[in-house]
Amino acid sequence: MIELSSVKLILCPRHAGGGVSHTGLVVSVQGTARVLRNNGVNAFVRAVSGRADIEKLIAAENPSHIVINALWLSTADLFYLVQTYTHVQFAVLCHSNIAFLQAEPNAITLLHDAVDLELSSIGNFQVAANSSNGAKGIQHAWECPAIYLPNLYYLDETVRVLRRRWSGGTLRIGAFGAIRPLKNPTASAFAALAIATALSTDLEFYVNDGRNDQGWATRLMPAVEAIFRGVPYAKLIKRGWADWAAFRRTVRGMHLMLQPSFTETFNIVTADGVAEGIASVVSNVIEWAPPHWRADPDDTEDIARVGRHLLHDQHSAQEGMEALTNHNRDGVHRWQTWLRSKLI
Numbered sequence: 483m484i485e486l487s488s489v490k491l492i493l494c495p496r497h498a499g500g501g502v503s504h505t506g507l508v509v510s511v512q513g514t515a516r517v518l519r520n521n522g523v524n525a526f527v528r529a530v531s532g533r534a535d536i537e538k539l540i541a542a543e544n545p546s547h548i549v550i551n552a553l554w555l556s557t558a559d560l561f562y563l564v565q566t567y568t569h570v571q572f573a574v575l576c577h578s579n580i581a582f583l584q585a586e587p588n589a590i591t592l593l594h595d596a597v598d599l600e601l602s603s604i605g606n607f608q609v610a611a612n613s614s615n616g617a618k619g620i621q622h623a624w625e626c627p628a629i630y631l632p633n634l635y636y637l638d639e640t641v642r643v644l645r646r647r648w649s650g651g652t653l654r655i656g657a658f659g660a661i662r663p664l665k666n667p668t669a670s671a672f673a674a675l676a677i678a679t680a681l682s683t684d685l686e687f688y689v690n691d692g693r694n695d696q697g698w699a700t701r702l703m704p705a706v707e708a709i710f711r712g713v714p715y716a717k718l719i720k721r722g723w724a725d726w727a728a729f730r731r732t733v734r735g736m737h738l739m740l741q742p743s744f745t746e747t748f749n750i751v752t753a754d755g756v757a758e759g760i761a762s763v764v765s766n767v768i769e770w771a772p773p774h775w776r777a778d779p780d781d782t783e784d785i786a787r788v789g790r791h792l793l794h795d796q797h798s799a800q801e802g803m804e805a806l807t808n809h810n811r812d813g814v815h816r817w818q819t820w821l822r823s824k825l826i
Contacts, residue, residue: 509726552575633747
């Protein structure tokens with residue numbers, strides 16, 4: 483068996499503004515690297531802006547593997563890197579399921595070109611997806627050997643699984659993340675109100691504010707605001723985008739989270755909730771979450787039903803921890819298997 487000590491893996495998310503952004507994608511990349519390092523893989527995160535930055539990394543750090551996180555590098559630049567640096571194993575890691583990609587300009591085209599490159603390379607390029615559904619979809623549609631390389635989430639000694647459950651008083655529910663249609667914010671808002679009404683309690687409903695991907699927040703936030711207008715026992719609370727540590731503290735204050743996405747891969751917000759002892763209502767596209775956390779994302783009554791159950795389930799936090807731990811264990815094995823098989 484090839485030893486992992488020969489591996490030097492660099493994960494390359496796109497450079498954002500003045501540094502690495504605290505978006506879900508980059509936090510996921512950082513978490514993946516940390517879990518892999520704890521399991522014997524020399525893994526590093528280097529935010530890059532383009533081909534020139536990647537070439538500098540190759541010259542300075544001599545990696546054995548480079549993963550481009552998300553579909554952002556141009557086809558021409560990717561082709562050049564793969565053909566020029568044949569001693570490096572490259573992969574492009576598709577960051578979302580197919581349905582989610584349709585909302586991102588040029589993402590499907592970049593994915594298709596990556597598939598063509600995998601078929602024409604000398605064996606030093608791999609198409610990958612961070613969900614099993616995404617990998618299978620690429621394989622079956624385009625007959626390309628795409629592999630599953632999942633996001634991993636670092637769980638440390640501060641993890642809380644015995645946090646006190648809601649037992650009366652104001653109910654705090656969070657539906658965090660970018661305000662976009664596929665994130666399903668209006669269904670979360672309706673379900674949160676339904677939960678509070680059923681429990682005869684006041685509600686604080688938390689969302690993120692200040693990020694306007696493709697103008698969707700401008701269109702959707704007024705709809706969320708309208709849902710709470712004139713409801714005296716419910717308050718909509720907007721929290722601006724903050725660094726990850728501050729966000730984790732916000733999550734810590736919730737009693738329940740709602741993440742009924744129509745299409746997703748990992749969903750780091752749900753994992754943040756697990757790390758803070760908070761359960762989330764999710765859809766079935768979040769593959770690693772416990773089955774009884776899942777609801778029909780187009781049925782607000784079903785979301786509310788699952789939410790009420792999780793609020794009163796004394797085992798929900800522990801079951802979330804077990805599910806995420808099992809996901810990490812399987813994910814580490816998949817990464818290690820790929821890294822060992824692709825040492826050049």
